[in-house]
Amino acid sequence: MAASGNLLRLPLSPNSLQSRRQLCPHTSSVLPANFFSHKLHRSSLRRRPVPVPVLRVFSSAAVEGGGVSLGTMKLPPKTDLARFEILLFQWANSLCQGASLPLSTPLKVDRVKGGARLGFVSMGGDGDVDVPVYIDCVVVVEADGPMFRAVRNGPQNDRVPPDEPRIMRSLLQALVTSVQIATAS
Incomplete structure (x- = not known):
């Protein structure tokens, strides 16, 4: 030292x-x-493995109801469907509430059986509110198990509404999170 x-x-x-x-x-x-x-x-x-959902996107496949299929996803068999539907509605409602995904067209969100309906609102010249196109995001139980579907419906379902690609990307992220939450319990 x-x-x-x-x-x-x-x-x-x-x-x-x-x-x-x-x-x-x-x-x-x-x-x-x-x-x-x-x-x-x-x-x-260590975590319990959660199956990764696969969203199949169809460009303009017609659905039996006259709508345009935007995507389907087979849900895991142990999915809590009630919780999944609530999470789906919360996601749709968050599109209207926050500025995290600013949209150029106002949306109207309604709860429908099995999920949520996103309506693209347009205003008429005399102040009338019209919903020419809407997207149904619903869960349908089939023989294979529960299936998620996103379908574009309405009088103008042949046209792609503004911001639909952004909404569908956001939906894909919400589906992955919702499946993880709804199958965790």
Whole structure:
């Protein structure tokens, strides 16, 4: 050890106390060297596998009701359908409430049997409100199991409404999250 004046200098070696501490950049306090390299317990990393949903998108396939199919997805057999429908309606309602996905056309959201209906609202010249096209996002129980369907309906269902591609991308993300939540219990 070397002493100069009143300061005592210790050599820095890998085993010394000073080399085993790091400064925290946010609080300028000293943290132990192993603070950032702690290992998580293996049981906290184990999760029950959740099947990844596959959304099949059809460009303009006609549906038996006269609508245009925008996509279908087979749901896992143990899906809580009541919870899934509520989550689907919450997603649709959030499109109208928040500015997270600003849309150029006002939407009208209605709860329908099995899910939600997104209506693209247009205003007439005399103040009449019209819904020329709407998207039904519903769950249908078939012989194979529960199936999600997104279908474009209405008098002008042959036209793609404004912001439909953005809504469908948002729907895909919402479906993945909703399936994970509805099958977790």
